[in-house]
Amino acid sequence: MEKLLKGLIKFREHDFEIHKELFRQLSKSQNPHTLFIGCSDSRLVPNLITQTLPGELFMVRNIANIVPPYRESQEYLATTSAIEYAVNVLEVQNIIVCGHSNCGGCKALYASGEALSAIPHTRKWLELAGRVKETVLSQVTAEDAAKREWMTEQANVVEQLKHLLTYSFIREKYAQRRLAINGWYYMIETGEVYIYNKESQEFELAN
Known part of the structure; x- marks a missing residue:
């Protein structure tokens, strides 16, 4: 302290x-140009890696940078409401979903039920990335832990980009080219950021 x-x-x-x-x-007042959806991980510092000043980024952070698919609910929807506010009230021009290397949330997708028993709310939250786990396991063996790790982290970013388009107000602005949506992958150990290319379906080094 x-x-x-x-x-x-x-x-x-x-x-x-x-x-x-x-x-x-x-x-x-605030007039941010970008909604930055990132992991809560303490090693990811959005303003630092983007070299932006206060007032430029509207941030949503949670475990494994997950975007819940849109749904109507009487529950308290923190991430969903923040996205709604950023797009419909602040009228941001960009949305970035940023994953990162050595993501504990992505790693927890493969943990046993017993290992996650002490964090039931986290276990429930990670169900939103269940499709990511299925996709990765269909392409890589459990023995190749390193490959499985980075594939999961990157596939998770791509999955959340798809979730964003379940929001009708995002889908409409995106179709009208009034809103840009990008997926980033940050390498903690090198400081490099890879940007998802929708055409090649690969992450390419920002330079």
Whole structure:
């Protein structure tokens, strides 16, 4: 906690002063250009890897950067409502789904029921990526753990892009070219980001 408190003071005395005018403008409203859907993993820092300032990214973060398919519900839908707000109220121009290497959520897809017994809500959440697991297991053996890992992480990004298009308001804007949708894969160990090419159906290094 002491480290966090020192960070607050350093921010106020240094970083805030550098961007004081920006924060003054942001105090009244926000106009982000991009909805960034990423994993909750502490190693993924959206503003850092995109070099964006406060006010540019509207962020949704959850385990394994999952987008639940659209559905009407009286439940409390955190991710769904955030997507709805970003697109229909803030009118973002871009949506990015960003996965990453060494994703614990993707790895948990292959864990036993016993291993997940202590985290029942996480286990339920990961059911939304069940199709990803099926697809990967049809293409790679369980013995090739490394290949299975990165294939799962990348296939999961592609699956969530499909889920986005179950939202009628996203599908409409996307068809009208008023909204761009992209899938990214971030390599923690190299700092590289690979972007999904819908035509080749492959992830290509951003350069």
